[in-house]
Amino acid sequence: MPTRPHSPAAGAQAVSAGSADLIDASHQRSLKYGIAAADEPDFSSPARHVLHEAIEENRFLFQHAAPVMETLYDQIVNTHSMVLLTSARGMVLHSLGDPDFLEKASRVALTPGMDWSERGKGTNAIGTALTEEEALTVHGNQHYLDANKFLTCSCSPIFDPYGQVIGALDVTGDHRSYHQHTLALVRMSAQMIENHMFADIFPKAIRLHFHSRSEFLGTLVEGIAVFSPEGRFLSANRSAQFQFGLSFAALKTHTFQSLFGMPIGALIDLFAGALPAPKQLVMHNGVSVWCRVKIKNPSAWTPPVVSPAVAAPAPAPAFSRKPHFSSLQYLNTGDPQVAAVIHKVRMVAGKDIPVMILGETGTGKDLLAQAIHGDSPRAGQPFVSVNCASIPETLIESELFGYEEGAFTGARKKGAIGKIAQAHGGTLFLDEIGDMPKHLQARLLRVLQERKVSPLGAGKEVDVDVAVVCATHKNLKDMIARGDFREDLYYRLNGLVVRLPALRERTDFETVVQKILQTLCTQGENIQIAPEVMALFKRYAWPGNFRQLHNLLRTAVVMVGCEGSITTEHLPDDFVEELKLDRQAAPTAPLPGPATPTAAGPDAPAATGAPESRGEAFRLQDVALAAMAEALRQHKGNVSAAAKALGVSRNTIYRKKDQLPADLLR
Known part of the structure; x- marks a missing residue:
């Protein structure tokens, strides 16, 4: 984040005054990237699912930015302008604008899914603001590409509550209708988005x-x-x-x-x-x-335990102690499989034994990792999370190990401390460890063995003391057999291996739903789930697990308010369509209703009294996937035609893309 944030009005003047230097530096970078000013706009848009995945990856940003974008657009409507939201890497995620200007913008590929980083488009407000981490305006001829010089763009980076750039907000218009106060408006809107994020984190x-x-x-x-x-x-x-x-x-x-x-x-x-x-x-x-x-x-408050390195000189007075709130206990909502996991991780707490968490995407591996840290002797120290799948392969080395000034082209002044060093004294959480590039696995192994890290471009090593928790949804042993994951690193990480059950396998579903509702609304206990909806929930396979359930309930809460009953009319259309597809594919499947006890056997629930067997959900899911695959084959991979034949939306099929043969989705 900026060292001394400006008030919105002062910010516009301050950035404008110093913008010439930023523009000049950006033009020099554009030259180094090999971009020519006369280059034609790049219209090679990525596949639809790439944009969909980017929106999913940036859902936290998107959900907080979308309402602010609407308000911002209301303030500039009919000014031949548009509002854009981008990812931290410069991909346009969403846009709103006057129809006439949206058409002009499309001529230079200023549309969702397109890359507007400096590497892709040269000097432009989005790419340059993200590179400099400063709000700025790029006006007319200041653009690097000749094709973009009819634009004036004002953009502000958006910082998440951890101080990292998470995306950018931009207003772009015809350079002839430029207004000097636009940048101030954009900065205020970006700050509004940042403030909204604090409530959810x-x-x-x-x-x-x-x-x-x-x-x-x-x-x-x-x-x-x-x-x-x-x-x-x-x-x-x-x-x-x-x-x-x-x-x-x-x-x-x-x-x-x-x-x-x-x-x-x-x-x-x-x-x-x-x-x-x-x-x-x-x-x-x-x-x-x-x-x-x-x-x-x-x-949950407990008396402070302040590190001597940062404690104030005067001793703190004594306060009445309150019972310690256990983060792990909060996750224990009645499912015996989860209870067993919690029991195991408690046994190794503070013993310097690495923990590996297995489980499908969305099963709460990150929450368990934070709870392990919260209940450990390191709770007062940093918890640093690294998602090995979401960081580009070209950046993950510098993100993990840090770098010195001048270590590579584009490196920040004074360098940057890596995630491993940031976690010193605390816990390092390596999420999706199976996606770590092979050439970095050896470096990570050395760090874990020697407890020293060497930043890129540095001639010295730094001591680090970290507890390690990692997570993956992949089969690492299969990856070892294929040569994609180092066996020595695997055995260094799997001191204790635990597996979180998928949502469809848990016996505490109703308790989980209620806890989620309480996080979404302070009067969560007053929200009811209609019996027929709960029956649908229990029969559904939840391929997105808790993440999918949380997003669905959040939408329903917004629609029903903090008091009332969630019925099928409050559920997202694509979810209802999936259920409809299940029933079409399996017409003999029972309609939603009270659970029918099943006979004990190999497929019986893990605990007596389970709401109903999850086997039915698996079977319905398999039949639905088969119906999608057959429709796609019949229509030669045309998703729109297949969706129309099945009576569902294209998004319903795209949501299942990971479970369908890749050659069917074109």
């Missing part, structure tokens, strides 16, 4: 909202800082950084006590009560601010 954190003027609490310009129950700094929005006078990186070395001169426990006591009024606190720089505190799970 850090579920057990303490969120402090503050400003020097009380009337600005609850507005876009309020500062938001997030702390762990022990008082460790977790995150801060742009306004908070500005008020602290510290960058995001600098704030990582602080605690609540070092920033406000009081223990986190005193803050909890200060805001005890149902609806406490705003209180005044004094920051480390002597500035007095008005504050409100939001604690999503106040009963």
Whole structure:
């Protein structure tokens, strides 16, 4: 994030004043990429499923940005402009705009699915803002490609609550209708998206909202800082950084006590009560601010354990101790398979034994990893997650190991600390470890064995102390047999191997649904699930597991409100279509209704009293996939024709793409 975030109005002036240097540097990079100014626009769009996968990968960003994009577009409608959302790599995910200008934009491939990084399009607001991590405007002739010089684009990067660029928000229009205040509007909208993200992340954190003027609490310009129950700094929005006078990186070395001169426990006591009024606190720089505190799970608070390296000089007073909240226990909702997993990981807690979590995509492997960290002696130290599948192969080495200044073309000034070093003293979670490139597996093995890491371009090694948890949905032993995964690394990582059951295999389905509803709405206990809907849920195979269930319930909650009953009319159309396809493919399957007990046998539920056998869901799923495959064969891979023949949407078929033969999806 920027070191000193500007107010929206000041930001527009500040970036404009320094934009010439940014544009010049971008033009130099464009030359090095081998792009010629006379190059024609690249219209080679990726396959539809690539855009769909990118939207799924960026769903957290998309769900928070979409409403803000609508509001932003309302403010610029009929100005020959459009609003765009992109991924952190510059792919356009979504756009809204005036029809006449959308048509013009399509002539230069400014459409969803297209790459607008600097490497792909040269100097442009999206690519350059993402590269520089600064909001800026690229006006007319400042574009590198001649084809784009009829545009004026104002773009701001969007930072996630961890301080990393997660995407970009852009307003593009005809250069003749350029307005100098557009950039300020874009910056404000990007900040609004960032602020919205804080509500859905850090579920057990303490969120402090503050400003020097009380009337600005609850507005876009309020500062938001997030702390762990022990008082460790977790995150801060742009306004908070500005008020602290510290960058995001600098704030990582602080605690609540070092920033406000009081223990986190005193803050909890200060805001005890149902609806406490705003209180005044004094920051480390002597500035007095008005504050409100939001604690999503106040009963989980335990007395602070502050690292001596960052503790304030004065000793903290004693506070009445409350029972420790177990992160692992929160995941134990009654399923015997999950209970067995929790029992095993508790046995090795704090024993320096690596844990490998197996399970399908969406079964909660990341949540289990965080719970393992939360219940370990390292709980007060960093938990650093690395998704080996989502980081481009060209970047994963620098992301993991870090790099020194000048280590490679495009490296940031002063270099960057790698994820492994960031996790020093805490837990390193390697998600989708099966997707780690083979040439990096040897380096990772050496780090784990010697407890030292060498950043790219550095001539020295750095000591690291990390607990390792990894996860995968792949069969690593099969990968070893094929030569795709190192056997020595496998045996270094699998100190304890546990497998999380798929959602369709669990016996605590109704409890899981209720817990999810409670996270989606503070009155979650007042939301009912209609019996026929619950019956549908129990029969469904849930190929996306908890991620799919969470997204479906979130949509239903928005439609029904925090009080009411979720019926089939509140379910997404594609989900209903899948159920319809199941019934078409298996007309003899029983209609939704009360579960019928099955005779004990090899396929019986894992525990007595299970809602119903998941075998039926498997059979329905297999028949539905067979129907899709046959329709695609009949229509020679034409997804639209196959979907029409089956009476479902194309998205329904694309959602099953990983389970269908690749040659059928064209």
